[in-house]
Amino acid sequence: MNEKKVIKKSKKNSQAKEIWRRFRKSKTAMLGLVLLIFVVGIAVFADVIVPYENAIAQDIPNRLQGPSAAHWFGTDEAGRDLFARIVHGSRYSLAIGIITTIVSMIIGGLLGAVAAYYGGWVDNVIMRVTDVIMTVPPILLSLAVVAALGANLRNLLIAITVSCVPGIIRMVRSVVLGVVEEDYIEAARSYGTSDMRIILKYVIPNALGPIIVTATMNVATMILSASGLSFLGMGVQPPAPEWGALLSDAETYMFSAPHLLYIPGLFIVIAALSFNLAGDGLRDALDPKLKD
Numbered sequence: 001m002n003e004k005k006v007i008k009k010s011k012k013n014s015q016a017k018e019i020w021r022r023f024r025k026s027k028t029a030m031l032g033l034v035l036l037i038f039v040v041g042i043a044v045f046a047d048v049i050v051p052y053e054n055a056i057a058q059d060i061p062n063r064l065q066g067p068s069a070a071h072w073f074g075t076d077e078a079g080r081d082l083f084a085r086i087v088h089g090s091r092y093s094l095a096i097g098i099i100t101t102i103v104s105m106i107i108g109g110l111l112g113a114v115a116a117y118y119g120g121w122v123d124n125v126i127m128r129v130t131d132v133i134m135t136v137p138p139i140l141l142s143l144a145v146v147a148a149l150g151a152n153l154r155n156l157l158i159a160i161t162v163s164c165v166p167g168i169i170r171m172v173r174s175v176v177l178g179v180v181e182e183d184y185i186e187a188a189r190s191y192g193t194s195d196m197r198i199i200l201k202y203v204i205p206n207a208l209g210p211i212i213v214t215a216t217m218n219v220a221t222m223i224l225s226a227s228g229l230s231f232l233g234m235g236v237q238p239p240a241p242e243w244g245a246l247l248s249d250a251e252t253y254m255f256s257a258p259h260l261l262y263i264p265g266l267f268i269v270i271a272a273l274s275f276n277l278a279g280d281g282l283r284d285a286l287d288p289k290l291k292d
Contacts, residue, residue, distance in 0.1 A: 029281020035274035108168025116176035217279035
C-alpha cells in the first residue's frame with residue numbers, strides 16, 4: 001500500500017516538473033510570471049512599501065503636482081500621493097479579481113458539472129437559463145446589478161460574479177462531458193458512490209486543467225471589469241484608491257495633469273497582461289498534445 005502511494009506521488013512530481021519545464025520554455029509565459037510576482041508583491045507588501053495614511057492624507061497646496069523626488073508619481077486633485085494610492089489600490093484591484101474569480105468558478109463549476117453529469121432536463125434547464133443570461137453583454141449585466149443594488153464594493157463583487165458565471169458554466173460543462181464517459185466514473189457508480197461524491201471527487205478534479213487556466217485568465221477580465229465599472233462611478237467609491245476609481249478621478253485633469261491618467265492605466269494593463277500571459281503559458285504547459 002505504501003509502495004503504491006510512493007509511486008503515485010512520484011508520478012505527480014514528475015508531471016509537475018514536466019509542466020514547469022514546458023511553462024518556462026515560453027518567454028511570454030515567464031514574462032507574465034515575473035509581472036504577476038511584481039503586482040502581487042506590491043499588494044502583499046503595500047504597508048511596508050508606503051503607509052496607507054499617505055494614500056488618503058490630503059495636501060491641497062501641493063495638488064496636481066507632477067512626479068518628483070517627494071512624490072514619485074505626483075499628487076492628485078486633493079494633494080494625495082499617487083504612488084501610495086497606486087500601491088494600496090493594488091490590493092483592491094487584485095482582491096476584486098481573485099475573489100470574484102474564485103466565487104464564480106465555484107458556482108459556475110458546480111452548475112456546469114451538474115448539467116454535464118445528469119444531462120436530460122437538468123442540463124436543459126441550466127443551459128437555457130445560462131443562454132438567456134448570456135444574451136446580455138457582461139458589462140451591461142454588471143451595470144444593471146449595481147444600479148439595482150447600489151454602488152459599493154460588495155455589490156461590485158456580486159455584479160462581476162453574476163456576469164462571469166454563465167461563461168464558466170458553459171466551459172466546465174463542455175470539459176466535464178468528456179470526463180463523465182470515462183470507465184472510472186462508471187466503476188464508481190457501480191460501487192454505489194453517491195452522485196455528489198462522484199462529481200466532487202472524480203469529475204471536477206479530472207477537469208481541473210482547463211478550469212485552472214480559465215480561472216487564471218478570468219482574473220484579468222475581472223480586474224478590467226471592476227476598473228471599468230469604477231471608472232463609470234458604479235464601483236468602488238472614493239476615497240478608496242482602487243485603480244479604476246483613480247482613472248475616473250483623473251478624467252477631469254487628463255490634459256492639465258496627464259500622469260493621473262497614464263500611471264493608473266499602466267498598472268491596470270500590467271496586472272491584466274500578467275494574468276493573461278501566465279494563463280496562456282499554463283494552457284500550453286498543460287496541453288497533453290504538446291510533445292516537445
